[in-house]
Amino acid sequence: MRIQKKYIVLFALFIVPLLFYIFLSLGINNFAKLPVLTKNVIDVSSISKQHQFNKRITIVTFLGTNVEQVKGELFNLNEKIYKPFYGFKDFQLMVIVPKEVEEDVRKLQKEIGAYTNMIKWNFVLADRQEITTLYNSFNTNQSLDASLHSSKAFIIDKDVNLRGRTDDEDSADGKLFGYDMQSVANLNNKMKDDVKVVLAEYRLALKKNNADREI
Numbered sequence: 001m002r003i004q005k006k007y008i009v010l011f012a013l014f015i016v017p018l019l020f021y022i023f024l025s026l027g028i029n030n031f032a033k034l035p036v037l038t039k040n041v042i043d044v045s046s047i048s049k050q051h052q053f054n055k056r057i058t059i060v061t062f063l064g065t066n067v068e069q070v071k072g073e074l075f076n077l078n079e080k081i082y083k084p085f086y087g088f089k090d091f092q093l094m095v096i097v098p099k100e101v102e103e104d105v106r107k108l109q110k111e112i113g114a115y116t117n118m119i120k121w122n123f124v125l126a127d128r129q130e131i132t133t134l135y136n137s138f139n140t141n142q143s144l145d146a147s148l149h150s151s152k153a154f155i156i157d158k159d160v161n162l163r164g165r166t167d168d169e170d171s172a173d174g175k176l177f178g179y180d181m182q183s184v185a186n187l188n189n190k191m192k193d194d195v196k197v198v199l200a201e202y203r204l205a206l207k208k209n210n211a212d213r214e215i
Helices: 002-030 067-085 099-113 128-137 184-214
Strands: 036-038 057-062 091-098 121-126 152-156
Touching (some): 057 067, 057 184, 067 091, 067 184, 091 099, 099 121, 121 128
Parallel strands (some): 091 121
Antiparallel strands (some): 057 152
16 A cells, blocks of 8 residues: 555656646647747837837737827727736737827827726837838838828737738738727737737746746
8 A cells, every 4th residue: 555655646746747748838839829920020119218019918009190080999909909908917008109199199098098997008109200110110011101000900929029810811911910990890809819829828838937947
């Protein structure tokens, strides 16, 4: 009986952690990751020293100067993406804004903040050239409009890469660089799923690293 207990203890101490490690490794290797579409975009820290993409999972938008006309897009993003995910430690939302509409942005912040915990909202004021340079580094298949606005929201990972889809059924070449904030269905059915995938990637990677240290 003592010998049997000895083997049970040895199994629990050595074999179980090893099996757990193998399980995590297989999970990481077989997990369907969200594709990287553009590597090493410019970090927002080049514009504002108080903000960064590095080591964060960031949703990025470009508001433009016609704040009143396009603010509904941010309300959609707030409801469908920000609220479900803002509780995650390294998640943040970044709105890039031309400096000349600073007062309009303050009003918008109050409107959103009336019913939202804005702890992970970040509004970055920048000049026109800085905004254009940052956006161009995303290397998407569309340009900002004349007001420096895009109706798309973008996913930037912790390594400062742009994530998206390469097999999107609604895109001519299958590439989905950004998610249409004007469409609640697009945010709900595509972007929400893709943010979940990116967050799951990092959770699995963290579990694997913890398992490595324990073995």
